[in-house]
Each structure stands twice: as structure tokens, then as C-alpha cells.
Amino acid sequence: MPIRVAHVGTGNVGRLALRQLIDDPRFELVGLAVSSPEKVGKDAAELAGLDHAPTGVVATDDLDAIIAAAPDCAVYCAMGDTRPVESLDDCVRLLSAGIDVVGSAPGTLQFPWGAMPSKAIAKVESAAEANRSSIFITGVDPGFANDLIPLAFAGTCQHIEQVRCMEIADYATYDGATVMFDVMGFGKPMDETPMLFLPGVLGLAWGTTIRQLASGLGVEVDDIVERYEDLPAPDDFDIASGHIAMGTRAAVRFEIIGMVGGEPFIVIEHVTRLRDDVGDAWARPAQPGGCYRVEIVGEPSYRVDICPTSEHGDHNHAAIVAAAGRIVNSIPNVIDGPPGIRTTLDLPLVTAAGTVAP
Secondary structure, three states, X not given: OOEEEEEEOOOHHHHHHHHHHHHOOOEEEEEEEXXXXXXXXXXXXXXXXXXXXXXXXXXXXXXXXXXXXXXXXXEEOOXXXXXXXXXXXXXXXXXXXXXXXXXXXXXHHHOOEOOEOHHHHHHHHHHHHHHOOEEEEOOEOOEHHHOHHHHHHXXXXXXXXXXXXXXXXXXXXXXXXXXXXXXXOOOOEOOOOOXXXXXXXXXXXXXXXXXXXXXXXXXXXOEEEEEEEEEEOOOOEEEOOEEEOOOEEEEEEEEEEEEEOOEEEEEEEEEEEOOXXXXXXXXXXXXXXXXXXXXXXXXXXXXXXXXXXXOOOOHHHHHHHHHHHHHHHOHHHXXXXXXXXXXXXXXXXXXXXXXXXX
16 A cells, blocks of 8 residues: 655755656555646646646645645644754754654754754654654765765774765755855855855754754764855856856865864765866866765775766766755655654665665
């Protein structure tokens, strides 16, 4: 019997997750919620970009309608970066209705302890425990590229001195204006500090990863240090999200460092370019466009490059597909597990069962 699922959000991740929910025989789509008025009333297949018969499930902007559909699980992929409180409240409403939640937001729920106010954590846990529901939030980075992958390799080491997780990518093809311009500050004057680089924001966004890795490796983080640098565009050019004027921000490199015993033990590093010829001195990807990289210094030491590709798009598209796949494929494990906030550390290994194509 298929798992009854509802879906919330049809942005970059949500649209691709919705595709799988429609086509994967393990699931029955029973509801769809969106935030854009122009999407309301449209069929799920159309919003997922699928060229086949309508599903009969049409989009609403009413979360109560999703709750009324009584799904076993809701896939929550609404925007969380710029609306963390609202996304948390939405998830609590779903949990309070006894509906399990998997999704991409709010990101701090990937591992909230130490990264989210204790009152907010208690609110989620109380709703889940009282209504026998559970929630699992994940992604790529923060997500499986810097929790599941490094922990898998760390499990083969006799001792570890440092773990570094990197995203090295050209974002020119990433079609998300809010993230690109408002959050990361691309195309903005160099003397204008974007949201991402306001004091504490990097540590909040990736503190979940730092603390989850630390917990998995059995250490306590003393402090989280943030560092960033940026470079201007050498001339005018256009990207998928809009126009980049000469002299405005065109590349960023940042680190979030988990200090243990006064030493940098867990490092999250991002090198994000809009053109390949900007930031020549910074790390280069293992494949054209971009990759994720895990480096472990220890015995043995590792350098692991994860190079996502897709038949339907470039490295950026492939990474988003991976995030959607991780979310959707976790549904059976989450609904079968105990109530509460679930993380990569306590979730059973999510495999590709049910996704093998003939």
C-alpha cells in the first residue's frame, strides 16, 4: 500500500522532489501547497514540469487543506532561508496534526542542538512527542555531503586530526534570485555586506553540520569561527538569476571552523564563483562546474571528490536532484521510526530501495 504524502513548496528543490513523489510507486500524492498566487489551482504534474497526464491534485495556498488531507507524511520544501520562523511554525503545525515531516527547511533542524534556541527545540519536540510524529530535515550542503559522507569515511580511521568539507562550484547557472542576490550578495557592491556574511549567520547556517559531525566523532566544539573573502566581477556579464555588473561581487570564499581544544578540527569551506576566471588562487573543482570534497587528515587520510552529474542539467541541477532524492527516499525510514527530531546520526541508512529503473 503506497504511503500517502502531501507536498509543500515547488521551488528549486521542491519541484524536483514533487516529480519523484508523482512518479515513484511507493507514494500516493494527496495534497500540494504553494506560496505563489499564480500557482494556485494548477495540477501537480504541471508544477513539477512533467509531460504526462494530470494527477488530479491541484495546488492550494492553504496549509490547513494539506492537514485535512491526512497524509502519512508531508514533504516540506518551502523557502526557509529568509523565513526561518514561519517555516518552523509550519512544521510544528504539521507535527501537531500527527503528520511526519521530511524536507529541506528550516535548515537548523538538521541538528538543532546548540544552533537553535532551546525554546524552539522544545516546541518541535513537544509537538512531535505528543502526536507521535517525527521530522527529518536535510539537503546537500548543509546536508549529506558534509554529514553522511564524512562520517562514513571517518568510520574507517584509527585517528583523526581534522575533517574538512568543501563545496567548490560555479553558481552562474543556479536560478534562484533570492539566494543569489539577497542571501549571498552576488551582483551587489563590494562594500555592502550580504545577509550571509552578517556576524553569526554562517555559524547559524552551518553550525548544525559542525555540531552534528562533532557529536558523531565524540568531541565537543569550543567555538565556531567564521571567515570570508570576496572578489569583484572583471566586467559585465549575465547569469541565470540576472545581471552582474563590473566591480560588483562575483565570487566568495568562506569557512566555518569548529574549534576543538583550541584547534581547527571541523572546517566547512565554500568556494563559489560566477565565472571560472575569478578567484584563480582558490580551490578548483574535480570536474568542470563544481564538486563536493571531503578531506580527512588522520590515519588513513582521505580526499574524496563527489561529482554530481545529470542527464537533465549541469552540476547545480544534479546537486538539487540529490537533495530532493535524499529527502524523498528517507520517507519510509522516518515514518517507521520513533517520534521526535531525527538526524543523520540516528536515522537508519537511507538506501535506493524502490528507485531502481528497469
